[in-house]
Amino acid sequence: MNKVDIVVNEAKKLLKENPFDVGHDLSHHTMVWRLAKRITKNIDEKIDMDALKTACLWHDVVVTKLPTKDVLLKTKMTDDSLEYLVVLLKKYKFSKEFINKVVIAKKYHHFDEKPRSVEGKILWDADKLGVLGLNRWQRFIQAEKNGKIPKSFVSYYASTFKEKYLKTMRNRLHFKYSKILHDEMILRLIKSKEGRATAKRFSWDLKSALPK
Numbered sequence: 765m766n767k768v769d770i771v772v773n774e775a776k777k778l779l780k781e782n783p784f785d786v787g788h789d790l791s792h793h794t795m796v797w798r799l800a801k802r803i804t805k806n807i808d809e810k811i812d813m814d815a816l817k818t819a820c821l822w823h824d825v826v827v828t829k830l831p832t833k834d835v836l837l838k839t840k841m842t843d844d845s846l847e848y849l850v851v852l853l854k855k856y857k858f859s860k861e862f863i864n865k866v867v868i869a870k871k872y873h874h875f876d877e878k879p880r881s882v883e884g885k886i887l888w889d890a891d892k893l894g895v896l897g898l899n900r901w902q903r904f905i906q907a908e909k910n911g912k913i914p915k916s917f918v919s920y921y922a923s924t925f926k927e928k929y930l931k932t933m934r935n936r937l938h939f940k941y942s943k944i945l946h947d948e949m950i951l952r953l954i955k956s957k958e959g960r961a962t963a964k965r966f967s968w969d970l971k972s973a974l975p976k
């Protein structure tokens with residue numbers, strides 16, 4: 765096994781044992797990596813695919829096992845995995861340049877951040893586009909029904925989606941192809957019965973996110 769796979773497998777293990785929540789679990793990370801690969805195939809830039817894969821699979825990993833119901837505090841907790849990841853990358857003797865690429869991409873992937881590298885821009889776009897996947901919303905709704913996550917989590921995510929993602933995300937995507945994917949994914953939600961029901965439940969105006 766090559767050392768990138770060893771480091772990626774460590775992320776997968778942590779994501780199975782201690783996911784941030786149902787929307788930031790292993791399936792979210794693999795979806796982000798899938799979307800990132802689609803973006804890379806459709807842009808004309810030099811990309812370090814190993815650094816991108818590592819950043820995609822580690823971006824929302826949490827290492828600290830502090831149970832908290834405060835979603836904002838949990839968001840801060842994803843930053844603790846950055847130090848852990850750097851130690852791991854040093855252990856496997858990755859170059860300083862490689863470690864820097866992964867750190868810069870992961871560190872600035874949050875919605876309100878501006879990514880500072882091409883790998884960071886791809887991760888930012890893939891992660892935000894991940895919000896348009898219906899399965900993820902269904903996992904949230906199911907977890908709420910089963911009492912696995914507090915009601916405030918789902919309503920927090922749903923209103924953030926409405927106020928931030930639907931209104932500003934498309935403009936902030938970094939590549940033309942990311943915008944194509946965005947429109948395709950919004951249309952898929954609109955065309956699906958479950959997508960329309962989810963939009964109705966959270967009062968989302970999905971069409972408003974499409975270009976006029």
Ligand SMILES: [Fe+2]
Pocket residue numbers: 788792796823824891
């Ligand atoms: Fe994410």
